Amino acid sequence: MNTTKNTAMNENAEISIQTADFDHGFEVNLLEKENVEDGAVVTFSGRVRNNNLGLKVKGLFLEHYPDMTEKLLANIIQTAKQRWNIGRVKVIHRIGQLAIGEQIVFVGVTSKHRQDAFAANEYIMDFLKVEAPFWKKELTELGETWLDAKTSDKEKAQTWSK
Amino acid sequence: MIKVIFFAALREQLGCSGTEVNANSANTVAEVKVALGQQSHEWQNYLANNSLLCAVNHQMVNEEYSVKAGDEVAFFPPVTGG
Numbered sequence: 001m002n003t004t005k006n007t008a009m010n011e012n013a014e015i016s017i018q019t020a021d022f023d024h025g026f027e028v029n030l031l032e033k034e035n036v037e038d039g040a041v042v043t044f045s046g047r048v049r050n051n052n053l054g055l056k057v058k059g060l061f062l063e064h065y066p067d068m069t070e071k072l073l074a075n076i077i078q079t080a081k082q083r084w085n086i087g088r089v090k091v092i093h094r095i096g097q098l099a100i101g102e103q104i105v106f107v108g109v110t111s112k113h114r115q116d117a118f119a120a121n122e123y124i125m126d127f128l129k130v131e132a133p134f135w136k137k138e139l140t141e142l143g144e145t146w147l148d149a150k151t152s153d154k155e156k157a158q159t160w161s162k
Numbered sequence: 163m164i165k166v167i168f169f170a171a172l173r174e175q176l177g178c179s180g181t182e183v184n185a186n187s188a189n190t191v192a193e194v195k196v197a198l199g200q201q202s203h204e205w206q207n208y209l210a211n212n213s214l215l216c217a218v219n220h221q222m223v224n225e226e227y228s229v230k231a232g233d234e235v236a237f238f239p240p241v242t243g244g
Contacts, residue, residue, distance in 0.1 A: 046244055062243070063170050065236060068220035093243060105244050125244065133217070133236075134243025135170035146171040149240030 007070045013081070013089040015073045017064060019096040022106055031088050031108045038087040038110035042117035044125055046105040048098050052147075055140040062095045062104070065133035069093070076127045080109075083123070084116040091124065093134060126157045164194060164229055169238035175208045185231035191216050192225040194235055213240060 004018040016022075024045060031041055048060050077089050087110040094104055107124050111117035136147045167180040181198070188194040199206035216223055217236045229235060 064243070065167075065169055065217070065220075065238065068217060068236070071220050129244040130241065132243050133169070133238065133241050135239065136242045137170070146174075146239065147242045149242050 005066070005070065007074065009074050009077065012087060013074075013077050014091070015070055015077070016090075016092045017066070017069055018092065018094055021094070021103060022092050024103070024106065027090055027092070027106060027108055031090060031110050035088060035110060038112055038117075040111045040114040040117040041108065042110075042114070042121045043106065043108040044121055045103055045107075048100050048102050048104060050100045052138060052140070055142060057100065058139045058141070059100060060098045060104070060139070061137040061144075062093075062098065063135045063137070064093070064095050068133050072132050073128065076124055076131065079127075080120040080123050084111065084120040086111045086116050086120045089120070089124070091128070093128070093132070095134070123160055126153075126160065129153045130157045163231060164188065165232075165234045166194060166198065167234065167236045169236065171239050172208060172211075172214065172237055176205060183235075185229070189228060190225065191218065191223060191227045191229060191235065194229060195225075195237075209237070211239075214238065215240060 004016060004020060007015040028041060028043060050057055073091055080086065090108040092106040098104060107121050109117045109121045130153050138145050138147055163182040164185050166183055168176055168178060173179050183194050183197045187197045195209045199209055214237050218227055218229060219234055
């Protein structure tokens, strides 16, 4: 079953939690469409690796806390908009069963000049990692394991408050 | 009643995605945990894991946070998205 939950915060920011894959090119077009004020478009996409902590990974299962996820992501985007001069923002996160090489997450940000879009994109991704209620279960050659949160991700997010 | 939900590893450990706690038996998040622990020793042990996080009505809170009838209390491990 494909489910998509689109949360349009306003015309300039959109969040989508979905089982279906997304089209990177299509998302870039949406960020650019009728947007001639912004000269910079920065996108990040995360994919399922075939290895983690020395083990061969066969796939991932992603679970989330519906509604709280959207609220938290909206807060993160709001904070980014206050901190940087950015135009449009799109965040997509997939849930459910994902195979090797599949896309997991997309963050796209536009701005007049590149610095704002670069920084805001990284900020949104860093806080998505440590705040948004998603959980990954990894399927490896040894079986299924829920992943532990990484201290390095927490430390990375904390660098923004320095 | 207070609605209680569990996610990810905790959901699997408890074999349960959610339950309810009588609002008269718990005034705080910590007391919700105590009430849930009365189900079994296993539940008590899994809920004693101090890395567990808690959200009340979608807001991250600590153990001393007050709860009332109609609240949604969620317990889950540290998040690992992205």
